[in-house]
Amino acid sequence: MLEVKDVQLRYGDFIAVHHLDFSIRPGEIFGLLGTNGAGKTTTFRVIMGLLEPTEGEVRYYGDSVGYHNVDEIGYMIEERSLLPKMTVKEFILYIGQLKSMPKPLILERLDYWLEYFDIVSYKDKKIKELSKGNQQKVQFMSTLINDPKLLVLDEPFAGLDPINTDLFVKVIREFQKQGKMIVFSSHQLDHVESFCEKVVVLEKGEVIIQGDIKKVKEDFKKLTISINADVDVEILQGLDGVYRVIEDTDAIRVKIKSDEYVRDVFDYVKSCDNIRKFDVEQASLSEIFVAKVGGARGQV
Amino acid sequence: MALVAKFKFLIMHGLKSRLLKKSFIITNIVLGLVIVGLVNVPSIIDFFSGEEEIESQHVMVVNDTHDDAFPLEETLLAHFNQAYEHEQYKAYEGDLATFDDFWETGDIDILLVFTGDLIAPDVDVYIKDDGHRNHILSNIQVFLNEYQDIQYANYTFIEAPDVGDDPGMDDETRMFIQGIVSILVLPMFILIIITTQFLGVDIIEEKSSKAIETIISSVPAKVHLLSKIVTNITFLIVQSVIFLVFGILGILISHAILTTTDIEAMSLLAELAERIPNWPGMLAFMLAFMIVGTLLYLCLAALIASIATTQEDYQTFQAPLIFLLLGSYYIAIFLPMLGLDSVVQVAAYIPFFSTLIAPITYATGVTGLMETVLILILTGAFTVLFMYYIAPIYRVAILSYEETKFFKRIAFYVKKAFAKNK
Numbered sequence: 001m002l003e004v005k006d007v008q009l010r011y012g013d014f015i016a017v018h019h020l021d022f023s024i025r026p027g028e029i030f031g032l033l034g035t036n037g038a039g040k041t042t043t044f045r046v047i048m049g050l051l052e053p054t055e056g057e058v059r060y061y062g063d064s065v066g067y068h069n070v071d072e073i074g075y076m077i078e079e080r081s082l083l084p085k086m087t088v089k090e091f092i093l094y095i096g097q098l099k100s101m102p103k104p105l106i107l108e109r110l111d112y113w114l115e116y117f118d119i120v121s122y123k124d125k126k127i128k129e130l131s132k133g134n135q136q137k138v139q140f141m142s143t144l145i146n147d148p149k150l151l152v153l154d155e156p157f158a159g160l161d162p163i164n165t166d167l168f169v170k171v172i173r174e175f176q177k178q179g180k181m182i183v184f185s186s187h188q189l190d191h192v193e194s195f196c197e198k199v200v201v202l203e204k205g206e207v208i209i210q211g212d213i214k215k216v217k218e219d220f221k222k223l224t225i226s227i228n229a230d231v232d233v234e235i236l237q238g239l240d241g242v243y244r245v246i247e248d249t250d251a252i253r254v255k256i257k258s259d260e261y262v263r264d265v266f267d268y269v270k271s272c273d274n275i276r277k278f279d280v281e282q283a284s285l286s287e288i289f290v291a292k293v294g295g296a297r298g299q300v
Numbered sequence: 301m302a303l304v305a306k307f308k309f310l311i312m313h314g315l316k317s318r319l320l321k322k323s324f325i326i327t328n329i330v331l332g333l334v335i336v337g338l339v340n341v342p343s344i345i346d347f348f349s350g351e352e353e354i355e356s357q358h359v360m361v362v363n364d365t366h367d368d369a370f371p372l373e374e375t376l377l378a379h380f381n382q383a384y385e386h387e388q389y390k391a392y393e394g395d396l397a398t399f400d401d402f403w404e405t406g407d408i409d410i411l412l413v414f415t416g417d418l419i420a421p422d423v424d425v426y427i428k429d430d431g432h433r434n435h436i437l438s439n440i441q442v443f444l445n446e447y448q449d450i451q452y453a454n455y456t457f458i459e460a461p462d463v464g465d466d467p468g469m470d471d472e473t474r475m476f477i478q479g480i481v482s483i484l485v486l487p488m489f490i491l492i493i494i495t496t497q498f499l500g501v502d503i504i505e506e507k508s509s510k511a512i513e514t515i516i517s518s519v520p521a522k523v524h525l526l527s528k529i530v531t532n533i534t535f536l537i538v539q540s541v542i543f544l545v546f547g548i549l550g551i552l553i554s555h556a557i558l559t560t561t562d563i564e565a566m567s568l569l570a571e572l573a574e575r576i577p578n579w580p581g582m583l584a585f586m587l588a589f590m591i592v593g594t595l596l597y598l599c600l601a602a603l604i605a606s607i608a609t610t611q612e613d614y615q616t617f618q619a620p621l622i623f624l625l626l627g628s629y630y631i632a633i634f635l636p637m638l639g640l641d642s643v644v645q646v647a648a649y650i651p652f653f654s655t656l657i658a659p660i661t662y663a664t665g666v667t668g669l670m671e672t673v674l675i676l677i678l679t680g681a682f683t684v685l686f687m688y689y690i691a692p693i694y695r696v697a698i699l700s701y702e703e704t705k706f707f708k709r710i711a712f713y714v715k716k717a718f719a720k721n722k
Contacts, residue, residue, distance in 0.1 A: 011716065048517050050699060067303060067520055075517045081510040097309050098518040100302050142514065 001025055002150060002181055007046055007056035009205075016042045018206045019056070022198070026149075029176055030183040031192040033209075034202035035293060040185040041078060043202070044154050047183070048075050060150065071099045074148030078155040078185075080135055084128035088119070088138050091127060092145055099146040106145060113141040117167065133164055140168060151175060153184035157191060169195065193285040201289060208292045217282045221258045222291075226251040228277035229269055239264050251277060306519045307527055314531030318498065319538065328539075332546045339550030357409040357432060360392040365418040370447075372414060379439040402426045410436065419448055474664055477576055481663045482633050484586060485656050487543070489629045491536055492594050492655070496601035496621060499532045503605035503698075504614045512698055521695035525606075529598045529687075536594055540587075578662070581669065586659040588676055593655025596683040597621065600652075603690045606697040607709055617706055628653040632660050641666050648675055651682040692717040 002024045009017040017039045024030045034040050045051040047058055049065040058065050065073070083091055089110065096106035114120045117137045122130055127138060136159060143151065151172070157165050165188075172182055173195065186192055192199060193213065201209035209216055228251050236245050236254055241261025246253040254265055262280055269278055283291075318324060337344075359380070361373035373391060380389040392408045402411045403426075411426035423440065427433055506512045516524060576582065600621050608614035631653060635644045645666050648658045658675045661667040667675065697713045704712065 012719070045699070050513070050517060067518075070518060071302070073517075075514065077510060077513045079510045081512075081514045083506065083509055083511045085505075094313065095514060095518075097313075098306060098515060100305065 001059075001061055002047070002183070003059040004043075004047065005056050005059065007043075007053045007058065009042060009046060009051060010054040016205050017046065017053075017202075020200070020202075020207060021056075022200055022210065024150075024181045024183055024198070026179045026181055027176055028181055028198065029172065029196050030181070031196035031199040032183060032185040032202065033189070033192060033199055033289060034185070037204070038202040039205040040202060041154055042205075044075070044077075044152055044183075044185070047152055048073065071101075071146060072148055073150045073152060074143040074146060075152045076139060076143040076154060076156055078158065080132075080139055082127050082135060082139055082142075085126060087124050087126055088114075088130075089123050091138065092142055095142040096145050101146055109145050109147070110141070113144060116171075117141065132159055133161060136160060137164070140171070144171065149180055151180060151182045151184070153182065155185055155187070157186055157188055165191075189284070189286040189289060199285070201292060203293050209288065213285065216288060217285070220283050220288050220291075222283050222287075223256050223259055223262065224281045224283060224287075225254040225256065225262065225265055226277060226279040226281065227254060227265075227269055228252075229275040230273045231269060232272075235268060236265070239268060241265075303519065303523060307523050310519065310524065310527035311531050311534070314502070314527065315534060315538075318531070318535055328542055331543070332549075335543065335546040336550035336553060339547060340554045356388060356390045357429070358392040358407055359389050359410040359412070360396065360408055362411070362413045363418075364413065364415045365421050366416075367418040370418060372418075376412070376440065376443055379443050380436065382439075383435075399424070399426065403428075412436070412440070419444075419451060477663050478636050478660070480576060481582070481660045485629065485632055485660065488586065488590050488656060489625065491539065491590070492597055492625060493622075495532045495536045495594055496597050496618075498535065499528055499598050500601045500605040500614055500618060501611075502528060502532075503602060504608055504611055507606070507608070507698060508610050516699060521698055522691050524698070525602055525691060525694050528602060529595065532598055533591065533595060537591070540590075576663065582659060582663045585662050585672055585676070589655050589659050589679070592676065592680050592683055593652075596651060596655070596679065596686060597625065599683065599687050599690055600624075603694060603697075606694045607706070607713065609701050609703065624652045625656075628656045632656040636660060636664055636666070648672075649678065651679050651686075654679045 004020055004022050007017060007020045008015065020043060022030070032040050032043060042051065046053050047065065049058070049067075049070065060069060060073075063069060083094070086094065089107075092110045093103065093106055096109075097103070110123070111120075114123055117140075119130075119134055119137055122134060122138075127135060130138065140156065143153070153172075156168055156172075160168065169191065172184075175182060176195075196213060198212055199209065199216065200207055211219075231252060233245055233247065233252065236242060236252070239261070241257045241264065242254055243257055244255040246255070256262065256265065259280075266278065269275060359373075359377060361376055363370065363372040365372075377389050377391060381387055389410075394405070394407065396402060396405060396408070396411070399411060399413060402408060409428050410432065411424075413424040413426075414421045415424075416422045421444075425433075425436065427436065503512075506515060519527075601618065604617045604621060605614055608617050628647070631644065631647050635647070644657060644661055647653045648661045648667060654675050658667065658672055658679075662669070662672040693710075693713050696717045697709075700713065702709050702712060
């Protein structure tokens with residue numbers, strides 16, 4: 001279990017992370033979201049023990065995270081963290097040995113992952129000769145090589161095409177099934193929504209959303225109703241609780257303040273002709289993110 | 301325990317990637333050939349200049365003077381051979397019935413017949429090869445001067461009273477030592493530059509490629525710093541040993557293969573040893589200062605590399621290090637020549653300068669044995685202290701990518717490294 005307990009990181013007067021508090025259990029995937037400069041990378045560095053928190057602590061199975069147990073953790077940083085002059089094999093051997101692994105085991109796992117990511121032929125190629133996508137795979141492999149109990153992934157899908165993204169997602173799911181903990185950050189909120197149970201959204205180091213995704217959505221209250229019918233948009237806009245109407249090509253989307261206004265909209269649509277769709281949806285994580293971050297920046 | 305294993309791994313990995321590089325192997329093969337060649341230059345020249353020149357001349361000296369008891373032949377042969385490492389002029393073992401038989405007898409080359417008074421003798425000179433004439437005549441003249449001195453003058457040398465002062469070094473010896481040490485300091489200077497460059501490039505490569513974050517997440521920054529320093533100091537020692545082995549190999553080749561010419565090569569070293577009486581101490585100090593001093597420069601290079609964010613950054617930021625090295629090199633070479641002993645002596649105490657200056661001040665007698673040992677201890681202590689203080693700055697800087705100006709950046713990292721709330 002990983003526990004981030006009331007962590008605060010301060011540089012003089014500047015507060016990089018305000019009182020962050022969350023925990024991850026084995027088999028959980030945790031999303032850390034936020035705009036650029038929100039404090040995600042700093043939080044990851046604190047988790048990895050690279051930065052010492054000014055207040056609070058990080059506990060890994062009840063112990064502090066340090067060089068005595070860091071070999072059980074896989075850490076992938078946002079930008080490509082590779083030694084381009086080395087070959088793929090040399091680099092993985094280098095990282096593996098830094099994780100206290102014996103050479104034969106590293107080579108065995110290297111062959112497995114090379115095959116998994118379909119880059120066997122690049123084993124003895126220099127990293128600088130690989131495409132960006134393949135470099136990303138090598139970096140991911142270096143994170144997985146020690147079969148970590150905790151995966152810390154900073155923007156793992158950045159720059160990946162959909163096929164490779166799915167490949168990465170599959171690996172993460174596999175690790176989850178094995179009861180490992182995964183904490184990751186991403187700008188691709190659809191991924192976060194599809195496989196994270198819990199999230200924290202940071203803005204300028206402060207937590208603006210936190211908790212179980214389902215609960216976050218419920219708490220957000222605002223709903224979207226998708227309508228396909230011959231409706232008068234002006235009438236819709238005039239209804240109680242409606243704060244926005246968007247005319248998309250496939251449907252009209254009506255944003256309402258809470259579920260208590262669904263009935264009013266439904267009653268109006270019922271009176272219209274040619275009704276093909278009336279669908280009430282919870283707000284997406286992306287909408288909540290934009291709304292909350294915009295709010296934090298004073299742009300509701 | 302795991303950290304110790306990782307520390308060893310980092311050192312071994314660093315050394316392997318440096319020592320097993322093609323460029324290192326090729327450079328050392330070329331340098332080896334050059335060093336062996338240079339050591340053998342006198343032998344090679346002698347070898348190709350042919351054997352005729354070193355063919356001995358057989359000399360017969362007849363003493364028919366009033367002082368016929370004087371060992372004239374022995375004395376003159378000693379004079380004739382003084383300029384040679386080997387016995388160029390040898391006594392003729394045979395006998396001549398008449399002096400005129402000289403021209404027909406094949407194994408005698410020079411005949412000198414002294415008659416009358418040995419102070420002002422009549423000398424009949426028989427020489428088959430005119431090339432030896434001037435050498436023979438000038439040496440007879442020198443001998444006669446000495447003989448006249450022995451006959452007429454009585455010299456008594458009065459020693460200066462011993463008042464406990466160090467008589468110091470005569471100017472000629474000092475100039476000679478300065479010349480030799482200047483030559484020896486140059487490889488030190490070059491090796492330190494190369495080693496610091498290697499370390500800086502190594503660190504900046506890891507930092508600019510962001511690989512450093514993955515590495516530092518597995519080993520503490522302090523261990524990483526120490527492993528880089530140990531790797532590079534080991535490399536320096538290995539490279540120095542390789543140079544030394546090449547030198548010894550050169551001498552051995554000279555001794556074993558070119559047996560006819562080895563005497564000169566060996567005697568060159570013997571002469572150096574004779575003219576620099578404190579050479580063992582000097583070499584020991586050079587080695588000690590090179591190791592301690594390089595450690596200090598490596599710490600500085602590591603600090604600069606950790607502050608830089610790109611290769612270009614590092615090239616710009618390393619200027620102070622190069623200036624320090626160049627400054628101490630020029631002080632070491634030129635100030636002793638200008639006779640500014642006190643300035644050089646003070647400079648020898650300044651840690652970054654002491655590396656190149658202290659061995660010279662010891663060799664030229666500006667600092668004595670105890671004083672040089674003191675300078676070495678001070679430099680060592682400063683190095684340890686320096687390492688102790690740069691480690692926290694390195695820890696902060698190595699994972700930061702500030703793009704501000706150099707001194708602003710240093711100030712920021714120092715503040716962050718020593719802030720109570722890190």
